[in-house]
Amino acid sequence: MPISGKYFPSQVSGERVFLLIRRHWIVFAAMIFFVFVLLVPVVILLIYWASNPEVFSGSIGNFTIIFAGMYTLTALGLLLYGFVNYYLDVYIVTNKRIVDIKQKGFFSREIAELHLHQVQDVEAEVEGFFQTLMHFGSIHIQTAGERENFIFEDVPHPYTLAKQIVELHEASIEAEYEPKIHHDDKGTDDYRPEDYFHSEEKKTAESDVQDKPFKPTTESEVAQNSVDQEETEGGIKYLEESRHSDNESKPNRSQNQEEDDANFEHQKPIEEFGFGAKDNNQEKFENELKEMSEGKEVSLDDTDREV
Amino acid sequence: MTVLLICYFIFLIGFIIYSVIGLYHLWRFGYVGDLTKPSIVIYVVLSVTTITFTLMAISLRSWPTAII
Numbered sequence: 001m002p003i004s005g006k007y008f009p010s011q012v013s014g015e016r017v018f019l020l021i022r023r024h025w026i027v028f029a030a031m032i033f034f035v036f037v038l039l040v041p042v043v044i045l046l047i048y049w050a051s052n053p054e055v056f057s058g059s060i061g062n063f064t065i066i067f068a069g070m071y072t073l074t075a076l077g078l079l080l081y082g083f084v085n086y087y088l089d090v091y092i093v094t095n096k097r098i099v100d101i102k103q104k105g106f107f108s109r110e111i112a113e114l115h116l117h118q119v120q121d122v123e124a125e126v127e128g129f130f131q132t133l134m135h136f137g138s139i140h141i142q143t144a145g146e147r148e149n150f151i152f153e154d155v156p157h158p159y160t161l162a163k164q165i166v167e168l169h170e171a172s173i174e175a176e177y178e179p180k181i182h183h184d185d186k187g188t189d190d191y192r193p194e195d196y197f198h199s200e201e202k203k204t205a206e207s208d209v210q211d212k213p214f215k216p217t218t219e220s221e222v223a224q225n226s227v228d229q230e231e232t233e234g235g236i237k238y239l240e241e242s243r244h245s246d247n248e249s250k251p252n253r254s255q256n257q258e259e260d261d262a263n264f265e266h267q268k269p270i271e272e273f274g275f276g277a278k279d280n281n282q283e284k285f286e287n288e289l290k291e292m293s294e295g296k297e298v299s300l301d302d303t304d305r306e307v
Numbered sequence: 308m309t310v311l312l313i314c315y316f317i318f319l320i321g322f323i324i325y326s327v328i329g330l331y332h333l334w335r336f337g338y339v340g341d342l343t344k345p346s347i348v349i350y351v352v353l354s355v356t357t358i359t360f361t362l363m364a365i366s367l368r369s370w371p372t373a374i375i
Contacts, residue, residue, distance in 0.1 A: 069361030
């Protein structure tokens with residue numbers, strides 16, 4: 001389920017967060033355990049003090065109080081440091097990019113971004129007994145070009161996450177498509193990566209180019225246009241003459257034409273078979289649109305789709 | 308012993324500055340609806356409790372007036 005609204009500082013408008021990944025909780029649990037072990041002597045000291053107060057009556061007691069106070073606060077400070085390092089280390093996968101935020105201490109913060117288009121390979125790795133037992137591991141994202149590979153370390157369920165990243169990458173491959181956002185009754189936006197529609201602007205621009213007749217404006221264009229018209233008229237005459245002769249010599253041409261048309265159906269560009277295609281996929285498109293308006297989920301691995 | 312007390316208060320000032328920086332990071336770079344706010348509250352409560360108990364214990368005891 002995508003997260004609506006602005007979720008991380010550099011999020012741009014229209015960008016939807018699909019995955020927000022932190023390292024496995026066991027990493028922070030190890031930190032908590034370390035601090036707990038640090039605090040054990042203090043607890044033992046307090047218990048001993050309660051049972052033998054006379055031992056700490058003099059300056060030893062004063063020293064113990066101050067030392068115990070400083071020691072406890074230092075342990076708490078370590079816990080804060082560990083929590084900041086753990087919790088602010090985030091891997092974010094949106095519908096546009098992968099963001100790797102690394103917090104190193106309080107004063108060092110690295111943010112690396114990778115466009116989903118640049119993802120070449122995603123590899124999940126679970127290594128060792130402990131990682132296998134606790135279901136966590138690393139994800140290696142191989143990038144295009146000379147960029148450094150992205151490595152998500154100690155993330156939970158690496159196989160599932162790698163699959164989801166690949167699916168989002170495949171969805172983003174359709175760069176000429178734009179997302180359709182569903183508004184449900186609760187007022188939250190429901191966005192699915194596979195719900196891409198043809199850009200209305202692009203369609204309008206394409207139809208303008210196809211439908212708009214050429215009108216010469218300059219003198220050179222007028223001259224060239226007249227020449228073109230003569231050639232065209234001559235060509236049409238020639239074609240008409242040859243067609244008459246072809247019809248006489250090739251009586252089964254219509255059959256060949258049908259075969260050509262059938263072949264052409266398989267050679268249409270990919271975008272014609274996309275989700276928003278309205279020609280021979282019109283019925284399928286309308287059915288899917290109806291299903292989506294009824295709130296039905298469209299699975300990511302929709303193998304029926306002809307893309 | 309007084310030196311020890313002075314060291315403790317200097318440490319306390321350092322700890323407060325350190326904590327403010329850490330909590331600022333959590334508040335500044337945290338995300339909507341996550342655990343940053345509860346963790347800030349827990350940390351503040353634990354720290355204030357520890358400091359209060361220590362200060363109470365210090366105030367209840369007798370300290371020599373000599374500097375060393």
